[in-house]
Amino acid sequence: MDKETLTTFLLNTNLVSLSAAQEIVRQFNHKIIPKNQFHLTAGKISDQYLFLEKGYMRTFAHDTEGNEVTTGFCSPGQIILEVSSFFNRTRSKENIQALTDCEGWYITYEQLNQLFHTLPEFREFGRWTLVKGFSELKNRMLLTITETAEERYAHLLKTNPGIFQQMSLKNIASYLGITDTSLSRIRKEFSKK
Amino acid sequence: MDKETLTTFLLNTNLVSLSAAQEIVRQFNHKIIPKNQFHLTAGKISDQYLFLEKGYMRTFAHDTEGNEVTTGFCSPGQIILEVSSFFNRTRSKENIQALTDCEGWYITYEQLNQLFHTLPEFREFGRWTLVKGFSELKNRMLLTITETAEERYAHLLKTNPGIFQQMSLKNIASYLGITDTSLSRIRKEFSKK
DNA sequence: GCCCCATCTTGCCAATTGGCAAGAAATGAA
DNA sequence: TTCATTTCTTGCCAATTGGCAAGATGGGGC
Helix, strand or coil, X not given: CCCHHHHHHHHHCCCCCHXXXXXXXHHCEEEEECCCCEEECCCCECCEEEEEXXXXXXXXXXXXXXXXXXXXXXXXXXXXXXXXXXXXXXXXXXXXXXXXCEEEEEEEHHHHHHHHHHCHHHHHHXXXXXXXXXXXXXXXXXXXXXXXXXXXXXHHHHHCCCHHHHCCHHHHHHHHCCCHHHHHHHHHHHHHC | CCCHHHHHHHHHXXXXXXXXXXXXXXXXXXXXXXXXXXXXXXXXXXXEEEEEEECCEEEEEECCCCCEEEEEEECCCEEECCHHHHHHCCECCCEEEECXXXXXXXXXXXXXXXXXXXXXXXXXXXXXXXXHHHHHHHHHXXXXXXXXXXHHHHHHHHHCCCHHHHCCHHHHHHHHCCCHHHHHHHHHHHHHC
């Protein structure tokens, strides 16, 4: 149980000094989430700003017909939270579930604000995290409305092949915005090339 | 040329006091953007944190084949910037163009950071802005991958009918992720109901 | 080993969307 | 007004994706 990975992560952003990183890291608490358990459940207020050290998670919501839709995928080395719920203190519409046994470090909303207040460097880090998440979502949005399902599949396969080891094809299909039937067919066509 | 709308906007968030709002507003500079002119051009670094007081704008990017894709729509009373470019000081991939004669108030990146540094209340406001943009994009993403083009059209018509007065159907089509031909057909079907 | 259950694939057909080109309608300039 | 240009609609057909149900596959428990 050491926080080296988190410290390295903070330092690699080039936004926080070593001494600041150490002070930040001191606040984080250890967390273990066994496979299939939830880090966050829809209806609750997201209150943990989590750094995922080991394992994989997915986020999912429900569409207007009540079907489960995978909205995101979390790999080790990422900050994980439901932004809107966490910062607005509102009930989350999303669930965050462990796909494998997971391990990480978290602080509460209270602790985060305390750190934001006392450490400008951590504020910078927090902003960087938000901006990064925002940009990635924007890229995904552009791909989604401009490319075909097959192109989106190819793109995912190229940029994030690891997903296919962790998440069922059904979940990947809903993440891509298609049915599992279509994904299966696309994979068949794709493997011929 | 007065900044009342901006002041009201700040106060309505319930995040800034009147005295803080007045101090913030003092920093903003007036800006006029005639119809069809660009507020931001792809390749440039977004350096204006703009409050749009009058007029409408759209943001657009280019897909992998080089086609123009409308990625967003800006109405009066919104903060307008290319988040990633502005905060990371990187070249924007997006353009922001006036659809009508526009008028607003802006501060530079430099000024924004100065205000963030001296006024915690403005930091709160800045965070609120980012979180709001993020949540809206997430909602749009969920709609995009779960609903049909017709449902997305109906949704847009319901939540933002004003767009249809400002933006061409071709631009609205690319915003919805379909061709103008399909949108035309969808509108025809839709008007029968 | 065997069975059960969830996941994945496939076949059939329908619905949605795209591509292209021609024509209609609206807009703007002179 | 007239003309030119852009925008929008429509017809035809092809490609993509969905819905459903049956069958194949594979992993976990006993």
